[in-house]
């Protein structure tokens with residue numbers, strides 16, 4: 001550690017459990033975040049300020065005005081420019097701490113890329129907004145033998161648990177019943193129920209504390225329990241989750257999500273959009289933009305990361321890997337037909 005670092009992190013080094021030795025470990029450690037929304041922006045802000053060595057931010061989405069209420073890394077200009085969240089987060093986090101190597105990756109975590117994206121990090125941070133992706137992260141973390149920190153917030157309620165392969169219960173122990181089906185009611189999202197920024201903040205702060213313990217070499221300090229809170233009723237709870245002796249994932253190592261058996265080609269995401277997970281299809285977005293304009297699309301806009309245009313009442317956003325988000329509908333058939341018409345079948 002040099003003099004500047006010793007000064008910069010002095011208040012954390014003074015905290016006796018961390019000290020110089022813990023800070024050195026943090027500076028040499030890395031983390032990968034999946035999903036940079038309400039939780040992800042808070043946890044990465046804290047980890048970058050705490051002096052992580054390197055951080056990779058994986059996110060599939062772009063910044064919208066409705067994100068600004070809780071996604072603390074983003075600004076109005078990011079929404080205006082429709083910047084991908086991974087890119088906007090990378091820029092902001094580099095400005096917060098130039099000593100941390102930050103890399104943003106615009107991608108949807110899928111069974112095809114999960115191991116490539118998540119391998120090589122001592123911890124995986126959960127910032128996702130759906131259980132399909134979390135169960136994929138759970139499978140990948142168990143496969144790789146890497147701890148991950150589950151975190152979720154919706155409405156005024158939030159929950160988090162640190163999952164360590166072979167040592168604690170995993171997300172499948174917690175969510176899946178005997179027949180391997182996901183527990184019902186787990187699919188409420190911020191797009192249907194809304195979310196308070198305060199609860200996302202609390203949960204992400206606990207997530208950052210747990211990551212700091214892990215990366216500074218103090219696994220004994222991990223809270224080891226499922227922590228939940230409701231900031232509206234003021235109820236805070238922590239419960240012990242036992243491992244399921246027959247768990248599909250952490251005992252039988254039956255990685256259904258990693259094998260891609262639950263990967264839809266097309267999915268409803270949010271209150272009024274559909275995502276088409278077309279991949280392995282490199283697109284020339286400028287060329288496509290010209291073609292869309294010629295085919296009566298309006299408001300055609302390109303930036304370096306995506307193409308967006310309107311076909312009233314719908315809005316289509318296309319990424320270079322062929323993925324697309326169609327806003328203004330929940331009907332996969334409409335999304336598919338727009339995709340075929342403007343991108344190709």
Ligand SMILES: [Zn+2]
Pocket residue numbers: 169170171172173174243244247248249250251
């Ligand atoms: Zn398990």
